Amino acid sequence: MDERREILAAVLGGNTEVLAALERDHARMVEASLDSNADDEHDPEGATIAFEREQLTAALTRTRAARERILAATAELEAGRYGVCVTCGRPIAVERLRARPLATECIDCARLRPR
Ligand SMILES: [Zn+2]
Structure with missing residues (x-):
């Protein structure tokens, strides 16, 4: 699967x-x-x-x-x-999705955007 x-x-x-x-x-x-x-x-x-x-x-x-x-x-x-980053359009790493299944941004874009 x-x-x-x-x-x-x-x-x-x-x-x-x-x-x-x-x-x-x-x-x-x-x-x-x-x-x-x-x-x-x-x-x-x-x-x-x-x-x-x-x-x-x-x-x-x-x-x-x-x-x-x-x-x-x-x-x-x-x-x-x-699993596709809404910001840069690149795939979000599977490891990140495992930790945050509903993440909409890849780790790089998320890091650039302080929350
Ligand atoms: Zn991204």
């Missing part, structure tokens, strides 16, 4: 697993909040629960956004544009 394809497939696989786990947790959380009549504001546990909900929702949002980027990169791969 093409190395670039392999890298993206691995990232997508990892994202799918994380997303599935987060969605399970989220469904469980929604279920739990429907089951209980806990008064979040006056229950001493309420603040913790609210914080955990926020964390979970934020993680879900991040993971879904990452998935969008991975799917976009997969479309680029199909179009033969994945």
